[in-house]
Amino acid sequence: MKLLIVEDEPKTAGFLKQGLEENGFSVDAVRDGLTGAEMIRQGGYDLVILDAMLPGQDGWTLLREMRRRRDQTPALFLTARDAVADRVHGLELGADDYLVKPFAFSELLARIRTILRRGPLRQAATLVVADLEIDVQRHRATRAGKLLDLTPKEFLLLSLLARRAGDVITRTLIAEQVWDINVDSGGNVVDVHMHRLRAKVDDPFANRLIHTVRGIGYVLEDRSGA
Amino acid sequence: MCLKTAPVPEPAASRPRSTGSIVIRLTAWYAGSSFLLILIATGVLYGTVAGNLRAQDRRILIDTAANLRLLLRRMPDAPTMQARIGRPLIWFRLIAPDGRVLVQTPGMDRLVPLAGLAAVRQGPQGGTVIGSVQTRGGIPFTILSELVPEGSHGRHADAPVLQVAIDQARDQYVLVRDRERLLFVLIVSLGLCAALGYAIARGGVRPVERITAAARGIKAATLHERLAIDDLPDELHALAENFNDMLDRLEASFARISQFSADVAHELRTPVNNLRGELEVALGRARTPVEYRDVLGSALEECGRINQIIQSLLFLARAEAEGGNLRRETLDLGAELGAIVEFYEPAALEAGIALERDGGTGLTGGFDRILLQQAIGNLIANGLAHTPRGGRVIVTARADDGAAVIEVADTGCGIAPAHLPHVFDRFYRADPSRSSRGGNFGLGLSVVRSIATLHGGTVAISSAIGAGTVVTMRLPLRAG
Numbered sequence: 119m120k121l122l123i124v125e126d127e128p129k130t131a132g133f134l135k136q137g138l139e140e141n142g143f144s145v146d147a148v149r150d151g152l153t154g155a156e157m158i159r160q161g162g163y164d165l166v167i168l169d170a171m172l173p174g175q176d177g178w179t180l181l182r183e184m185r186r187r188r189d190q191t192p193a194l195f196l197t198a199r200d201a202v203a204d205r206v207h208g209l210e211l212g213a214d215d216y217l218v219k220p221f222a223f224s225e226l227l228a229r230i231r232t233i234l235r236r237g238p239l240r241q242a243a244t245l246v247v248a249d250l251e252i253d254v255q256r257h258r259a260t261r262a263g264k265l266l267d268l269t270p271k272e273f274l275l276l277s278l279l280a281r282r283a284g285d286v287i288t289r290t291l292i293a294e295q296v297w298d299i300n301v302d303s304g305g306n307v308v309d310v311h312m313h314r315l316r317a318k319v320d321d322p323f324a325n326r327l328i329h330t331v332r333g334i335g336y337v338l339e340d341r342s343g344a
Numbered sequence: 345m346c347l348k349t350a351p352v353p354e355p356a357a358s359r360p361r362s363t364g365s366i367v368i369r370l371t372a373w374y375a376g377s378s379f380l381l382i383l384i385a386t387g388v389l390y391g392t393v394a395g396n397l398r399a400q401d402r403r404i405l406i407d408t409a410a411n412l413r414l415l416l417r418r419m420p421d422a423p424t425m426q427a428r429i430g431r432p433l434i435w436f437r438l439i440a441p442d443g444r445v446l447v448q449t450p451g452m453d454r455l456v457p458l459a460g461l462a463a464v465r466q467g468p469q470g471g472t473v474i475g476s477v478q479t480r481g482g483i484p485f486t487i488l489s490e491l492v493p494e495g496s497h498g499r500h501a502d503a504p505v506l507q508v509a510i511d512q513a514r515d516q517y518v519l520v521r522d523r524e525r526l527l528f529v530l531i532v533s534l535g536l537c538a539a540l541g542y543a544i545a546r547g548g549v550r551p552v553e554r555i556t557a558a559a560r561g562i563k564a565a566t567l568h569e570r571l572a573i574d575d576l577p578d579e580l581h582a583l584a585e586n587f588n589d590m591l592d593r594l595e596a597s598f599a600r601i602s603q604f605s606a607d608v609a610h611e612l613r614t615p616v617n618n619l620r621g622e623l624e625v626a627l628g629r630a631r632t633p634v635e636y637r638d639v640l641g642s643a644l645e646e647c648g649r650i651n652q653i654i655q656s657l658l659f660l661a662r663a664e665a666e667g668g669n670l671r672r673e674t675l676d677l678g679a680e681l682g683a684i685v686e687f688y689e690p691a692a693l694e695a696g697i698a699l700e701r702d703g704g705t706g707l708t709g710g711f712d713r714i715l716l717q718q719a720i721g722n723l724i725a726n727g728l729a730h731t732p733r734g735g736r737v738i739v740t741a742r743a744d745d746g747a748a749v750i751e752v753a754d755t756g757c758g759i760a761p762a763h764l765p766h767v768f769d770r771f772y773r774a775d776p777s778r779s780s781r782g783g784n785f786g787l788g789l790s791v792v793r794s795i796a797t798l799h800g801g802t803v804a805i806s807s808a809i810g811a812g813t814v815v816t817m818r819l820p821l822r823a824g
Contacts, residue, residue: 220651271686297687300714301721302652302791310691332637333644 119234120162123147124154124177125169125196130219134167137223138230151175158184163191165233170197170208178211185212192233196221224286224334231285245280248340250319250327252280261323271296272315279328279338288335312336367545374541375534382533386526393522397515398486402474404434405488409472409508412436413492416447416506433511435485438492440504455479456487456509476512484512551580555587567595607771611653611786619646656787660770663794670712670798677741677748678705684717685739688724696733699724704741709748709821711799719795722788723752723815730813731756743821747801750817758809767805768793792817 121143125131131147138145146163148154152174158166166184168177181193192214199218208216214233217226245252249262257273259266268276274296279287289308293299296311312328320326325342416438435456437448445453456479472490479485487509558571570591571584626639685701692699720739727737735755742749759767766772771786789805792815796803801819 220647220654293687297683299684299687299717299721301687301718301725302656304687304721305648307688307691307725310694313694314690332641333648 119164120144121165121167122157122163123167124151124172126150126172141227151180155180155183158189158191165192165194165230167194167196170195170199178207181211181213194229194233222288222334224288228285245277247280247283247327247338248325248342250280252277261319266318268318275311275315276319279336284337284339286331286334286337292335367549370545370548371538371541374544375538378537379534383530386530390522390526394519401486401510401515405474405486405508405510408434409488409490409506412506412508416492433514434508436508438504438506446504456485484516485509486512551576555584564598567591567598604770608657611771612650615646615650619643656791660790660794663798672710672712674708675711675713677707680716681720681739681741684720684724692728692737695728697728697731698736700736700738702738702740707741707743707748711819715795715798719792719817720750722792726788727752727754727756730754747818747820751814753812753814755812758811758813759807760809764805764807
């Protein structure tokens with residue numbers, strides 16, 4: 119997968135490039151809108167990450183020109199402005215998604231994967247990570263063959279982590295996806311939920327699957343082999 | 345990110361067209377109207393003087409003629425008559441029908457030409473004609489001519505004509521002098537009227553200029569200054585008062601903004617300082633990857649905290665500036681409260697606090713779901729943070745007079761009355777030592793109030809030390 123980053127702030131461009139490359143993407147980064155437009159015209163990118171304010175040609179103009187040429191390369195907007203009007207503007211121009219700075223890198227990664235997948239997430243009937251098996255249809259989760267006694271929310275939480283196994287999931291996303299709750303003060307509360315889930319999923323077993331990524335959130339993956 | 349310089353609009357282009365100077369217009373009106381009055385007055389005066397002089401001359405002529413008629417009968421020789429008439433500048437002559445001068449003031453024929461004889465002869469008997477003649481030397485005379493009936497002469501065509509002339513040069517001289525004087529007076533008064541009018545207009549406009557100067561002098565640093573109202577005329581009093589009121593409001597919001605900026609800077613200083621310190625210390629010497637990982641994680645947490653402050657501040661600023669931009673949907677308050685309580689329940693259990701919900705089922709209204717969750721979440725988090733183990737936090741909802749009343753009550757430590765009026769202010773913390781630990785930035789309640797206001801509702805707080813605190817939100821029920 120080849121991505122293009124059009125971002126004039128060198129530090130931002132730097133960590134985006136590094137982070138995305140470390141997650142298996144091939145990444146080009148340019149500093150200004152005109153160069154960006156030129157690179158896009160040459161084609162070959164699976165996704166373009168655009169800063170809204172750019173020297174030369176701003177991100178919105180760049181995107182408008184792209185869409186006028188019927189270039190449907192997916193585009194993800196990054197901007198420091200989160201007014202609703204801006205958001206709507208970006209999406210109307212044909213952006214596929216919109217992230218407001220500061221954003222969590224894991225959030226960006228998740229959004230990029232969603233856009234590139236362009237379809238339902240892994241909708242497999244059964245999710246398997248190491249000895250953890252989740253039967254999505256029947257709302258049953260087992261570990262090493264033993265049935266886990268989970269509340270409905272805990273089951274949803276575990277499914278979310280398993281479906282995105284290997285990805286760091288932020289606390290905000292967890293609160294949104296599992297409880298359908300959007301609160302600023304929810305971080306600690308999510309920790310308590312995770313604590314209770316771990317007590318059931320991980321504590322009785324030697325191989326821990328749920329890991330805390332400090333300052334970001336949680337990831338479910340089998341690290342026993344690493 | 346790049347900064348764009350927008351073209352600054354030309355100030356002159358957008359400036360509304362001025363309607364001219366009030367002072368100049370007032371001056372013109374004052375000067376014009378007073379000059380007109382003076383002009384009329386002097387005109388009338390001059391006319392009266394001239395008329396009087398003329399009337400006086402006529403009277404003298406008629407009187408003199410009458411005297412002469414009497415004298416003619418008795419001693420018709422010129423020197424005697426001249427002596428009897430006893431006036432200088434008066435001439436007379438008696439002209440026979442054939443044009444011979446019978447008697448005359450010596451030298452009159454050199455001065456006054458024979459004129460007006462035909463008119464008087466054609467007029468009625470005893471008629472008198474008064475006219476003006478110019479001497480050969482250019483001296484104006486008023487001349488009276490009348491027929492003198494002489495005894496048996498029945499036909500007045502045969503009667504001699506008596507002419508009495510009065511030298512008008514003196515009168516003319518007086519009138520010319522008067523005219524010159526009046527012209528002088530007029531010119532001077534025109535100047536005076538203009539000057540006075542200008543002075544009056546300036547005097548009238550001076551308070552406006554003072555207001556303008558004062559307004560121009562007020563800058564951010566001198567926003568506390570006010571216009572002196574007492575010595576202003578009534579008409580400008582209201583204007584100045586309104587201006588001062590506006591300054592009051594501006595000063596208040598300016599102070600609020602300054603305080604706010606200072607608070608923001610101060611609040612951000614702590615987490616930024618943590619961040620910086622941690623990173624500096626970590627980089628101070630070589631460490632194991634685990635240690636680095638730990639520091640980086642901690643730094644990330646600090647970033648999250650800063651981000652949260654910024655988010656809240658942006659939300660508050662936007663809510664204040666833009667007002668309602670709600671995405672209302674019809675919500676069942678019971679279900680919403682249930683979901684929120686379910687989310688917080690484990691945290692409450694962990695803290696040894698009973699989190700309970702009461703009522704609200706079937707109570708529907710149009711609310712912005714995310715904001716409602718935010719508000720109630722903040723209140724519950726506050727309640728949990730300030731309630732000791734073994735206490736309770738109760739969330740209730742009920743309908744009351746077209747509004748949803750949502751209450752979050754705790755059995756916590758309570759808030760002292762002195763702090764209560766300020767708890768909704770940004771960054772206000774009843775306990776200064778309890779800084780930003782546990783995600784409490786002193787913004788939670790401000791956000792709650794802002795959300796209530798956005799919904800057209802209110803929020804109130806009551807508390808008793810040691811007994812607990814109740815926060816009551818009243819949101820009007822509206823179909824979403």
